[in-house]
Amino acid sequence: MRRTALIAIPALTCTLLVSIACAVALGPTGISLGSLFASPNAWTIIWDVRLPRVIAAALVGCALAVAGTAMQGLFRNPMADPHIIGTSSGGALGATIAIVLFAGQGRPVFAFAGAMAATFAVYFIARKGGKIPVETLLLSGIALSTLLAALLSFLMYTAGQSLHQIMFWLMGGLWNVSWDDVFVALPVLLGCTGIYLFARDVNILSLNEEDATHLGVNVERLKQILLALSAFVAGIAVAVAGSIGFIGLITPHVMRLIVGPDHRLLFPAAALAGAILLVWSDTLTRTFTNDMPVGIITACFGAPFFIYLLRSRMKA
Amino acid sequence: MKPIEIIDVDVSYGAKKILEAITFHADAGEILGIVGPNGSGKTTLLKAMSRVVTRDSGEIRLDNRDLDTLGHRELARQVAVVPQDISIGFDYTVRDIVMMGRHPHIGRLASETLRDVEICDHAMHLANVAYLAGMSVHDISGGERQRVLIARALAQEPNILLLDEATSNLDVSHQVEILNIIRDLTGRITVVSVFHDLNLAAYYCDRLLLLKDRKVYATGTPEEVLTYENIRAIFQMETLVKPHPLTGKPYVLPVYTHQSNVGANRRVHVVCGGGTGSNILHLLHAADFTVTCGILNVMDTDYGTAMRLGLPCVAEPPFHGITPGSLADLRQRLDHADIIVVTTMPIGRGNLDNLRVLLDYPAKPILLYSGSSNSVMEDYTGGEAGAVLTGLEAHGALQVEGPEELLASLSQGHLKRE
Incomplete structure (x- = not known):
């Protein structure tokens, strides 16, 4: 265990709490501490608008980062994230169906169902003789995502007036998040805890599958559990906030550099860092950019960073 | 009661037969070497024993218990495997890797205890990697990494240690160093190892199992198995088999023939x-x-x-x-x-x-x-x-x-x- 690791978790926890406090204080409407008690309007903004939105951002960020970490461990590939198993494209299609066919009714439910269904479809396509080779899983994920993207394009083509709404949703954001959405997002913590219980197994799996078997890991069952739990938490994230890219890809990377590859530290570190990242991204967009979709912010920072990582890996 | 018994085992990959009617056992505390030409099924046999490969028929018994009745974790407490060489993608330390050997002993909700740390320390000491404990596995040599994998296997506290050509990629001094470590373990642990090098097998093994074309061709002491006739039959090659001048164990010298017809029967x-x-x-x-x-x-x-x-x-x-x-x-x-x-x-x-x-x-x-x-x-x-x-x-x-x-x-x- 690295020395940085010992302070990383408390430091990240403090940072998250401070971030949440700052994020609640910041916003397009300036609210001073004094006016908080004087004006009921200020109270409403803080309590019913900003706080649920910030908490939802933290939960969604946490979910994406933990699912990304799990996928990178499972695929033994630091370039993997929840997109790779069709979760995001499935969620996007589900939400789009709800918008086009049901005027947006039950959109989160459709998004979640789409995310889960796509992941299970990928799993069953890749499954042969009770085993899922990760290479096949990866390829079937890409294949299914392509198909879903085509269906999505078709729906958008026929969407007419709701096209604008679909576009917004696809770019990802946390508009109109209420306490209800926070309660919808809370099971994320359950899923992440579930994933954390398998941290030691993921450590061993990240070596090599055969080797993991020798060390007493039931590899195929571990894959099923990780896929199901990752799809569950990422599906909730997609249902609440649409498809927000790069949090699931970048956060595990950065945290691995800081706390090392041990998933018993990496999962909590990534969970906290993912929350911090999305809380700040969302605060940035609603305070300074007139509530632009937060997915644009994460992509703007994430993509160049991803390219940087790719280049430095190519050198190594 | 034998630590490991293989009874009439068949293995195939798809339609391709890999092993046929394999029957043998290892005695407690011995080193049993599996030798044979490439493609004779040595590694597959080891994989069947560690249950990575499923068999078509036949039985494998560990201490008289059917291999298939053991849970994953239980099996890992009985049998440890040292693979040939594995690339470790993430940047773990030597101690991290060795501690992974304790995984089958630690419950899902538990974490490693002082006793686990002590067992790891002891395993690293036996495998002579204690001085590397804090190093990244990326910064050590191939021979050191192989000893780390041995330490990890020892941390599992197994009854049976399986080695799959665990030293084949190393130079001879490292091979000997590692095999001496293994030799020192016998008596406590039963070792079954695939060997590429017949002479290392002859020196370090108590008994050998010679495979040819998916089947057992011979078993016995190195002297019984490594005969001129057997080696010619298996490897289609002329050799000299002599007692090693210092160890007395059979020593196989290949006779390198470069056939030509310069002589034209003159x-x-x-x-x-x-x-x-x-x-x-x-x-x-x-x-x-x-x-x-x-x-x-x-x-x-x-x-x-x-x-x-x-x-x-x-x-x-x-x-x-x-x-x-x-x-x-x-x-x-x-x-x-x-x-x-x-x-x-x-x-x-x-x-x-x-x-x-x-x-x-x-x-x-x-x-x-x-x-x-x-x-x-x-x-x-x-x-x-x-x-x-x-x-x-x-x-x-x-x-x-x-x-x-x-x-x-x-x-x-x-x-x-x-």
Whole structure:
């Protein structure tokens, strides 16, 4: 265990709490501490608008980062994230169906169902003789995502007036998040805890599958559990906030550099860092950019960073 | 009760049979080596034992318990595997990797205890990697990484240790270092290891299992298994199998043959002795000459070589001079020979006739062969042998040095003496 690791978790926890406090204080409407008690309007903004939105951002960020970490461990590939198993494209299609066919009714439910269904479809396509080779899983994920993207394009083509709404949703954001959405997002913590219980197994799996078997890991069952739990938490994230890219890809990377590859530290570190990242991204967009979709912010920072990582890996 | 018993096991990958009717067992505390040519199923057999590969039929029993009834974690507490070499993608420390060996002993909700740390420390000490504990597995050498994997296997506290050519990618000093570590474990742990190198297997194993074409070809002690006949049958290769001069274990020396047809069945008689002719007997035989030799004493190394190569040889019993009968035999060989080769053998009264008789064949091409420039004929006859040699040279016998020059001279047609 690295020395940085010992302070990383408390430091990240403090940072998250401070971030949440700052994020609640910041916003397009300036609210001073004094006016908080004087004006009921200020109270409403803080309590019913900003706080649920910030908490939802933290939960969604946490979910994406933990699912990304799990996928990178499972695929033994630091370039993997929840997109790779069709979760995001499935969620996007589900939400789009709800918008086009049901005027947006039950959109989160459709998004979640789409995310889960796509992941299970990928799993069953890749499954042969009770085993899922990760290479096949990866390829079937890409294949299914392509198909879903085509269906999505078709729906958008026929969407007419709701096209604008679909576009917004696809770019990802946390508009109109209420306490209800926070309660919808809370099971994320359950899923992440579930994933954390398998941290030691993921450590061993990240070596090599055969080797993991020798060390007493039931590899195929571990894959099923990780896929199901990752799809569950990422599906909730997609249902609440649409498809927000790069949090699931970048956060595990950065945290691995800081706390090392041990998933018993990496999962909590990534969970906290993912929350911090999305809380700040969302605060940035609603305070300074007139509530632009937060997915644009994460992509703007994430993509160049991803390219940087790719280049430095190519050198190594 | 055997620690591991394999009973009539068949394994196939799809339609391809890999192992057929394999039956054997390992005794408690021994090192059992699995040897055989590439593709004979060695690694697959090991994988069947660690349940990475499922078998079509047959039974594998650990301490009399069916392998299939064991849970994943339970199996990992019984059987540890040291793989050939694994690339470790993430940047774990040596201690992290060794601690992974404790995984089957630690409950899902528990974390490692002081006892686990102690067991890891002990395992690292046994595998001589304690000094590397804090290093990243990316910053250590291949030999060190292999010892780390052994430490990890030991941290599992297994009854059975399976090694899949665990040292094959290492240079010989690291191979020996690792196998000595394994050897020191026996008595406590039963080891089954796939070996690529027959000589390492012969030295380190109590018993060997020789596989050929998916089946067990032989089992037994190294002396019983590594015989000249078995190795020729399995590897289709000529070898010398001798006791190692220091260890007494069988030692297999491959006989490197480079077949050619320079000889075109021409008859060569080789006059040699004291081991000076062994290499050229072999060389000429492989180059498609029809080789005869003698007169040799049956205790002579060259005689042994001739017998192994199946060459006709005029011979005398030990401590005997040359008898008139043998000399007549020799003359007959010389009459039939197209070329005569004489090596720089030691000459005494006992074998001087070998040389003297050549003076009677002034028309035959004779080559006086020396293995290198500093090998000269040892003359124990007080100058008589030297005089004969001078006589032969006066009649046109040619000096050649080294096997290449010998073959070059033989391949030229103009070996007629004037």
